[in-house]
Amino acid sequence: MFTDFLIALTMLTNFTLVATSRVNKAIQLAVFQGILLGLIPIAMGLGKHLHILLVAAAAIAVKGWLIPFLLRRAVTQAHIYREVDPYVGYTVSLLLCAAGTGLSLMLAHSLPLKPGSTPTFLVPAALATLFTGFLLLVSRRKALTQVVGYLVLENGIYLFGLLLVEDMPVLVETGILLDLFVGVFVMGIVINHIHVAFDSTDTSYLAELKD
Amino acid sequence: MALLLILLPLAAAALAFLLKDSTLRVRLLPATGALHLVLLLLVLRAWRELPHNAWLGLDALGGWVLLVVSVLFLICALYAPSYLSLRPDRDHRVFTVCILAFLGLASLLALARHPGVVWVAMETTTLVTAPLVYFNRNRRSIEATWKYLVLGSVGIALALLGTLFVAYSAHMGGLEEPLHFNRLMAAGASLSRPWLRAGFVLTLVGYGTKMGLAPLHSWKPDAYGETPGIVGALLAGGVTSCAFLALLRIYAVVVAAGEGPFARELLLGFGLLSMVWALVFMVGQVDFKRLLAYSSVEHMGILVFGIGIGGLAARFALFHLAANALVKSVLFLSAGNIHRSYASKQLPQVTGAIRRTPVSAGLFFLGFLAITGLPPFAPFISEFQIASAALTTGHLASGAAFLVLLGGIFLTMSDTVMQVVFGVPSPQRIRTPYKDTFATTAPLVLAMVLALALGIHLPAPLRALLEGASSALEGNPPVPVVSLTGVAQVVQTEVRP
Numbered sequence: 001m002f003t004d005f006l007i008a009l010t011m012l013t014n015f016t017l018v019a020t021s022r023v024n025k026a027i028q029l030a031v032f033q034g035i036l037l038g039l040i041p042i043a044m045g046l047g048k049h050l051h052i053l054l055v056a057a058a059a060i061a062v063k064g065w066l067i068p069f070l071l072r073r074a075v076t077q078a079h080i081y082r083e084v085d086p087y088v089g090y091t092v093s094l095l096l097c098a099a100g101t102g103l104s105l106m107l108a109h110s111l112p113l114k115p116g117s118t119p120t121f122l123v124p125a126a127l128a129t130l131f132t133g134f135l136l137l138v139s140r141r142k143a144l145t146q147v148v149g150y151l152v153l154e155n156g157i158y159l160f161g162l163l164l165v166e167d168m169p170v171l172v173e174t175g176i177l178l179d180l181f182v183g184v185f186v187m188g189i190v191i192n193h194i195h196v197a198f199d200s201t202d203t204s205y206l207a208e209l210k211d
Numbered sequence: 212m213a214l215l216l217i218l219l220p221l222a223a224a225a226l227a228f229l230l231k232d233s234t235l236r237v238r239l240l241p242a243t244g245a246l247h248l249v250l251l252l253l254v255l256r257a258w259r260e261l262p263h264n265a266w267l268g269l270d271a272l273g274g275w276v277l278l279v280v281s282v283l284f285l286i287c288a289l290y291a292p293s294y295l296s297l298r299p300d301r302d303h304r305v306f307t308v309c310i311l312a313f314l315g316l317a318s319l320l321a322l323a324r325h326p327g328v329v330w331v332a333m334e335t336t337t338l339v340t341a342p343l344v345y346f347n348r349n350r351r352s353i354e355a356t357w358k359y360l361v362l363g364s365v366g367i368a369l370a371l372l373g374t375l376f377v378a379y380s381a382h383m384g385g386l387e388e389p390l391h392f393n394r395l396m397a398a399g400a401s402l403s404r405p406w407l408r409a410g411f412v413l414t415l416v417g418y419g420t421k422m423g424l425a426p427l428h429s430w431k432p433d434a435y436g437e438t439p440g441i442v443g444a445l446l447a448g449g450v451t452s453c454a455f456l457a458l459l460r461i462y463a464v465v466v467a468a469g470e471g472p473f474a475r476e477l478l479l480g481f482g483l484l485s486m487v488w489a490l491v492f493m494v495g496q497v498d499f500k501r502l503l504a505y506s507s508v509e510h511m512g513i514l515v516f517g518i519g520i521g522g523l524a525a526r527f528a529l530f531h532l533a534a535n536a537l538v539k540s541v542l543f544l545s546a547g548n549i550h551r552s553y554a555s556k557q558l559p560q561v562t563g564a565i566r567r568t569p570v571s572a573g574l575f576f577l578g579f580l581a582i583t584g585l586p587p588f589a590p591f592i593s594e595f596q597i598a599s600a601a602l603t604t605g606h607l608a609s610g611a612a613f614l615v616l617l618g619g620i621f622l623t624m625s626d627t628v629m630q631v632v633f634g635v636p637s638p639q640r641i642r643t644p645y646k647d648t649f650a651t652t653a654p655l656v657l658a659m660v661l662a663l664a665l666g667i668h669l670p671a672p673l674r675a676l677l678e679g680a681s682s683a684l685e686g687n688p689p690v691p692v693v694s695l696t697g698v699a700q701v702v703q704t705e706v707r708p
Contacts, residue, residue, distance in 0.1 A: 111409065112403065113383075160372060163379060164375060164379060164388075167378075171328070172327030176371065190341070209351060211432065
């Protein structure tokens with residue numbers, strides 16, 4: 001019951017994410033979503049497995065503390081506070097997000113779940129969050145908002161991973177988490193270089209190379 | 212000992228980070244490369260059983276791909292000291308550390324027996340190669356780096372989702388973690404089909420982005436065009452080979468589950484599309500490094516096309532992996548030399564390079580002849596065999612399209628290459644102090660000779676390795692080479708109808 005509530009909240013976060021223009025708020029929302037996901041395994045009553053508890057704690061620490069720290073630093077270094085003039089407007093983004101969520105529900109319906117497992121919204125929520133991440137990645141101009149999109153995309157994948165949480169080896173899960181962290185770290189460095197080179201982090205300036 | 216294959220380059224990377232003396236640091240590259248190759252050959256000699264429960268272990272498929280990467284790395288590492296001495300203005304520390312770390316991660320990927328570990332290794336290669344793309348530190352290279360990083364990360368995220376889908380299909384089939392490839396393949400029949408199919412599509416898109424299959428290749432011309440030739444060679448022959456291996460691992464599971472025809476149809480489509488796309492963008496291409504990038508898109512297409520035909524063509528696709536890596540290293544390194552000599556990589560500034568840098572331009576021309584499939588070089592063998600396998604197994608339309616595309620690509624590529632090599636020297640050309648030296652050309656000659664030798668004769672141990680590697684792609688449990696942990700168990704050979 002509480003799990004469904006958390007999953008529903010995750011899906012609602014998607015809508016707020018695509019509708020916000022403030023970069024700081026987008027970061028906050030992605031972080032909030034990351035923490036929600038970290039709580040789901042505990043709400044599923046898996047807190048008694050020590051390794052799941054540890055991985056969930058690590059996920060919350062990385063997504064709720066380390067990554068926002070990196071992103072906020074990038075915000076202050078590059079002085080970007082607003083997403084101005086995105087490629088796709090906020091209203092259209094909202095509509096697309098709604099359509100994507102609907103589609104995810106339909107798509108998830110056609111993929112069978114393991115017989116005997118409790119019916120869950122994890123699969124549609126994962127697909128919807130994945131779609132939201134994509135939407136942010138392709139429709140926003142600022143490099144930082146694109147990183148937020150990447151984080152949301154990863155959140156979607158993490159949601160799906162919860163279906164397998166009891167089975168997944170700790171080694172693999174920590175590897176994935178570490179890669180996410182290093183990925184955002186490297187992207188933060190590149191954003192800083194973009195800012196120095198172009199005096200802006202608008203990725204529409206990055207259009208010199210083409211055929 | 213196989214574990215050393217991973218640890219040696221990583222330790223060398225750590226050492227390179229700590230070393231203050233830059234000449235010593237640069238010398239680490241050829242030393243590590245040579246040691247890695249020797250180690251790998253020793254490991255490949257010691258054939259043993261590969262246990263079901265091993266997390267790391269070298270099978271024939273991983274061994275073959277790692278051999279290709281290791282040889283390519285050695286060629287690049289031999290070239291690196293002379294190249295870096297031409298660029299005293301650039302920070303060599305990050306370059307050396309990243310390039311060494313890449314070798315370690317490629318070894319991890321080749322040895323990994325679990326899809327999750329394969330994914331982690333692949334993602335990390337993206338992260339360590341991103342600073343290499345940014346070597347020139349200008350606006351153009353940062354644009355290329357951003358595209359490489361974002362597209363690569365998104366692609367690889369999809370591959371992760373695909374990997375999870377495959378894991379869920381095993382979960383539904385009642386298979387417990389850890390899902391080592393041997394277990395996944397042995398339990399092929401019980402995997403859930405819808406999840407496995409969806410998982411394969413996602414991993415194809417994900418690892419396909421890293422390989423640079425059209426239409427997911429848009430980062431490729433930018434990244435290859437803006438990096439030094441040496442990084443281009445490593446990306447085009449090394450990183451793409453790793454991504455191809457990651458894809459083949461999932462493909463082998465899909466085949467073992469009896470979904471081979473579905474997967475092969477997709478691979479065939481992606482292969483031909485990549486070749487068409489490469490052909491279209493090669494027409495009138497004035498930038499010869501971008502031209503090579505599109506050639507790389509084409510050859511990734513040939514690889515998946517060969518797998519898509521299956522059987523003998525799949526074996527020669529694996530052979531083509533080696534042929535492509537060797538010839539691409541000649542092409543990218545000689546293109547880098549020409550670029551250095553003219554301070555430009557575009558027509559009409561660069562014409563008639565054969566007069567100014569005769570050795571590099573001559574090798575560039577030979578590389579072009581080899582990569583477009585002229586005998587007696589190695590790519591001719593693989594391209595010819597893939598085409599004939601396609602035509603004799605009933606893929607008449609695909610086989611004919613394959614041959615037409617190869618011919619078209621030869622013609623369009625020759626247009627630019629002939630001007631670069633033999634054209635009338637342009638009045639706009641710039642003088643630079645660069646001259647071909649022994650150190651900047653000998654590694655290229657070595658690669659060219661290897662490509663020629665492979666085209667004439669494939670030694671028996673390599674043939675055996677190649678046969679073992681291609682048998683894994685037919686859904687047979689992988690041929691064991693060597694394992695690291697656990698007690699050796701006899702690999703159950705499942706009899707398939």
